[in-house]
Amino acid sequence: MGLDYQWVLWNKHKKTYDKVIVFSMLLYILVFVGVTLVFKPETSIETLVIRAFGSLAIIMLHVILIIGPLSRLDSRFMPLLYNRRHLGVSMFIAAFIHGGFSLFQFHALGDVNPVYSVFTSNMDYNSLTNFPFQVLGFLALLIFFAMAATSHDFYLKNLSTKTWKRLHMLVYLAYALVIMHVFLGAFQQDSYVATALLLAVGFLVVALLHIVTGIKEVRKTKATKALLEDGWLQVCQVSEIEEDRAKIFTVEKERVAIFKYNGKLSAIHNVCKHQGGPLGEGKIIDGCITCPWHGYQYLPHNGQSPPPFTEKIAAYRLKLVGSQVYINPVALAEGTEVTPIPCNHE
Amino acid sequence: MSKKDEFYVGYLDEVGTSTRKRLKRFVVAVLLLVLVGAGIFAFSQRPFKNSTFELTQETEIEGIYHESPYPMLKVNLVDKQFKNVILLGFGKSNADPYLQDIKAMAGDIMNKKLKVKGNLIYYNGKTLIQILKPENVTIVSDDVIPLLPVKTVGVDIFEGEVIDPKCYFGVMKPGQGKIHRSCAVRCISGGIPPVLATTDDNAISEYFLLTDLEGKPINEAILPFVGKNLRVNGVVEKMEDWYLLKIDTKGIVYTHKTNVYAANNSCQSDCASLHFREAFARSH
Numbered sequence: 001m002g003l004d005y006q007w008v009l010w011n012k013h014k015k016t017y018d019k020v021i022v023f024s025m026l027l028y029i030l031v032f033v034g035v036t037l038v039f040k041p042e043t044s045i046e047t048l049v050i051r052a053f054g055s056l057a058i059i060m061l062h063v064i065l066i067i068g069p070l071s072r073l074d075s076r077f078m079p080l081l082y083n084r085r086h087l088g089v090s091m092f093i094a095a096f097i098h099g100g101f102s103l104f105q106f107h108a109l110g111d112v113n114p115v116y117s118v119f120t121s122n123m124d125y126n127s128l129t130n131f132p133f134q135v136l137g138f139l140a141l142l143i144f145f146a147m148a149a150t151s152h153d154f155y156l157k158n159l160s161t162k163t164w165k166r167l168h169m170l171v172y173l174a175y176a177l178v179i180m181h182v183f184l185g186a187f188q189q190d191s192y193v194a195t196a197l198l199l200a201v202g203f204l205v206v207a208l209l210h211i212v213t214g215i216k217e218v219r220k221t222k223a224t225k226a227l228l229e230d231g232w233l234q235v236c237q238v239s240e241i242e243e244d245r246a247k248i249f250t251v252e253k254e255r256v257a258i259f260k261y262n263g264k265l266s267a268i269h270n271v272c273k274h275q276g277g278p279l280g281e282g283k284i285i286d287g288c289i290t291c292p293w294h295g296y297q298y299l300p301h302n303g304q305s306p307p308p309f310t311e312k313i314a315a316y317r318l319k320l321v322g323s324q325v326y327i328n329p330v331a332l333a334e335g336t337e338v339t340p341i342p343c344n345h346e
Numbered sequence: 347m348s349k350k351d352e353f354y355v356g357y358l359d360e361v362g363t364s365t366r367k368r369l370k371r372f373v374v375a376v377l378l379l380v381l382v383g384a385g386i387f388a389f390s391q392r393p394f395k396n397s398t399f400e401l402t403q404e405t406e407i408e409g410i411y412h413e414s415p416y417p418m419l420k421v422n423l424v425d426k427q428f429k430n431v432i433l434l435g436f437g438k439s440n441a442d443p444y445l446q447d448i449k450a451m452a453g454d455i456m457n458k459k460l461k462v463k464g465n466l467i468y469y470n471g472k473t474l475i476q477i478l479k480p481e482n483v484t485i486v487s488d489d490v491i492p493l494l495p496v497k498t499v500g501v502d503i504f505e506g507e508v509i510d511p512k513c514y515f516g517v518m519k520p521g522q523g524k525i526h527r528s529c530a531v532r533c534i535s536g537g538i539p540p541v542l543a544t545t546d547d548n549a550i551s552e553y554f555l556l557t558d559l560e561g562k563p564i565n566e567a568i569l570p571f572v573g574k575n576l577r578v579n580g581v582v583e584k585m586e587d588w589y590l591l592k593i594d595t596k597g598i599v600y601t602h603k604t605n606v607y608a609a610n611n612s613c614q615s616d617c618a619s620l621h622f623r624e625a626f627a628r629s630h
């Protein structure tokens with residue numbers, strides 16, 4: 001949102017967030033190392049590092065993946081989403097230490113380039129039990145790298161929100177790759193029921209949360225009803241919208257948020273220009289629609305971010321017949337002024 | 347703010363009480379996950395072998411150099427007891443690059459007494475040494491000491507896994523199996539002698555240096571079989587504390603034995619697999 005890009009726009013919450021991340025990661029490594037040294041003291045230092053960071057990375061990945069649906073199911077989780085990119089970058093660092101050590105330990109100092117070795121030292125690509133699982137981890141690490149490297153808002157702007165979003169959706173592919181990496185790799189040789197169970201439960205939790213959220217999302221978005229003359233669509237009663245909040249409707253396959261504030265109604269496209277956050281789940285603060293994800297703001301009557309910011313969202317025209325709200329499904333050019341319609345019924 | 351109306355904006359300092367409570371609970375849950383996760387992952391590791399790699403400590407050994415067919419040093423322990431120490435280079439390579447200087451200087455070093463300084467690797471009665479510098483190999487005497495007697499034991503079938511002895515006997519844990527396969531492939535491809543590690547029903551292990559039918563190194567041909575459970579047949583020879591197995595890779599069969607975790611048994615010299623005992627009996 002800023003015009004100058006800084007590494008991190010620090011604020012109190014981000015600092016707390018990062019302290020929790022660092023503390024949890026250190027705690028994990030300490031416990032892992034401690035338990036190993038007590039119960040399996042004959043390990044080697046490289047194996048200790050590889051396993052501590054590999055298992056840390058996959059646990060962090062699960063936490064990252066559940067934050068999205070959790071915050072959509074209950075807005076009180078929203079602060080977790082706010083700085084999730086730091087969690088993502090931290091997870092990448094853990095995965096990188098794991099992958100880097102593995103790459104060095106198992107593939108370097110040999111007769112070929114270590115990366116070439118990852119792909120060619122085991123050619124059993126057509127076997128499940130013998131599959132070269134390192135390849136899966138390597139590809140996942142590349143995706144995490146791309147995501148971590150482009151996690152800054154600078155790239156968001158320069159890649160366009162859509163491309164960026166697509167890139168970051170690859171996290172699900174990476175998750176699948178990592179799960180296969182573990183089940184076709186380490187677990188083929190060195191696992192007890194407990195670890196397999198832990199990851200199976202993790203997978204179920206991630207999958208279920210996503211499914212439940214998806215269902216809720218669909219339910220929350222109201223379909224528009226019968227047509228009025230000139231293509232106006234009937235949406236809802238004024239009273240169904242809370243003050244300073246919105247309701248989301250699907251209009252011509254696009255989601256639109258209708259806000260009620262100060263006895264007025266305005267409609268804008270539901271998708272935030274930042275990372276595509278659901279504006280209709282946001283709130284009017286200081287007269288601006290405020291995105292629930294990272295707090296980008298837009299004026300309700302024209303979809304423009306207040307100066308000095310320059311983001312613009314498409315606005316829609318509304319009409320009131322009695323207490324019934326209608327919307328014109330034609331999206332206006334982004335940033336077009338639309339006079340809010342008064343609705344002083346309550 | 348009422349519970350329902352709480353709305354978090356990251357760059358504003360205020361956070362509603364209900365939100366704050368929820369976040370605290372989440373952090374507690376994460377910390378629990380950290381403790382349980384780390385505990386489970388760490389505790390669920392298979393036991394490691396008590397193999398040793400003296401990474402930071404150098405030892406000097408003296409013995410007779412021979413290639414049978416892999417470079418080794420026959421070291422005199424106590425009267426008439428010998429140990430054949432496998433010579434290795436840095437990383438995933440054999441000793442050849444470190445022997446070139448001395449070969450250039452002294453000509454043929456076969457069956458001559460050498461002094462070698464390096465890092466020892468040992469487990470289960472077998473010893474290897476990693477040489478890091480050509481200067482660490484010196485010639486002690488130009489006398490040629492007669493060749494080692496190699497006894498033919500017989501033909502037999504063994505089940506086990508082809509491992510690279512450098513990692514298996516000390517450098518890596520685990521130094522075998524699926525996790526380690528790629529590394530073993532690199533090591534053997536880099537010239538480290540391939541070894542068949544067998545484990546019998548009593549978890550007693552025996553090791554065989556693999557060669558082709560003519561007794562030549564088999565590094566290249568064995569690569570596709572490394573790190574998997576196999577049934578191998580061949581001609582067994584005994585060379586003091588090492589067995590050699592001359593094989594044809596065409597005769598190798600994959601097996602599905604899952605127990606390749608040779609536990610902490612230390613078996614010294616002659617405790618061979620059951621198969622092997624039979625073979626031994628037959629040949630005598």
Ligand code: HEM
Nearest residue numbers: 050051054055057058095099102134137138140141178186
């Ligand atoms: C260059 C990329 C990678 C390589 C070469 C690699 C290699 C390996 C190897 C060799 C193991 C077995 C280690 C052992 O058990 O001793 C392993 C296990 C594992 N890897 Fe990876 N890996 C890579 C990337 C990743 C990534 C990106 C993740 C997840 C975020 C990951 C998660 C795990 C986990 C959870 C295990 C099982 C637990 C453990 O043994 O650490 N790996 N990996």
Ligand code: FES
Nearest residue numbers: 272274275277291
């Ligand atoms: S998506 Fe980040 S502020 Fe809207």
